Amino acid sequence: MAHPAQEETITLVKEIFRTYLKERNQRQTPERFMVLEEIYRAEGHFDADDIFFNMKNAGTRVSRATVYNTLDLLIECGLVQRQQFGKNQYYYERSYAYQQHDHMICKECGVVIEFCDPRILEIQKLMEQIHDFNVDGHSLHLFGTCRDEEACQKRKESGDKIKSLKKEEA
Known part of the structure; x- marks a missing residue:
């Protein structure tokens, strides 16, 4: 169970994402919000497959394409940062309400x-x-x-x- 501050942050980032999608006439699908929530419950850095498999193992029906597309949208609206630590692999991390590091x-x-x-x-x-x-x-x-x-x-x-x-x- 997440602590109240994390729940507060998740509620806030969902609202930011909802507004972002609405302003760009993008669909507000439950799957997109589930990806966002999974990211904001995750610790540290993760790749797209980490998110996909965590959701799949938890019984969430979400496609790999949805995960990748949602990550792109979350980067565009500033809720997720993409890092490249190696040659070909991208890793992601939350960027809202988290200390610059x-x-x-x-x-x-x-x-x-x-x-x-x-x-x-x-x-x-x-x-x-x-x-x-x-x-x-x-x-x-x-x-x-x-x-x-x-x-x-x-x-x-x-x-x-x-x-x-x-x-x-x-």
């Missing part, structure tokens, strides 16, 4: 570590002033390799998809 990605095992550092926001504001520019978002991906080679190798061998390891903030 950045990513470190291991090139060996694909693990993604989310981090938030307020100095990045300070740099962004400084760049806006220096270059007379309005920034409305940013994406920072730092690529490298895990220092714990044993854990990295285990993740690599298991073939796990990218997992998000959220570092505790200091």
Whole structure:
């Protein structure tokens, strides 16, 4: 069961999505809202198949095409962000009411570590002033390799998809 704040957010993003679809004369199907809800109940990063299989396993009748099309609509209206951590694979994450964060990605095992550092926001504001520019978002991906080679190798061998390891903030 979701906590009240999550339920409040889900109600709000559904309303934003409903308005977005209405303004563009797009159909407001129950399946689209089920995809949105699944995304806002998910943790961290996920790919389209994660959403599709989670919904299918829960007994929801939704096509893969509906999941992909809904993801595109959710990106357009700013409720979901798409990230590309590897060469060909896209991952998605919620973007409404969630703290701005950045990513470190291991090139060996694909693990993604989310981090938030307020100095990045300070740099962004400084760049806006220096270059007379309005920034409305940013994406920072730092690529490298895990220092714990044993854990990295285990993740690599298991073939796990990218997992998000959220570092505790200091």
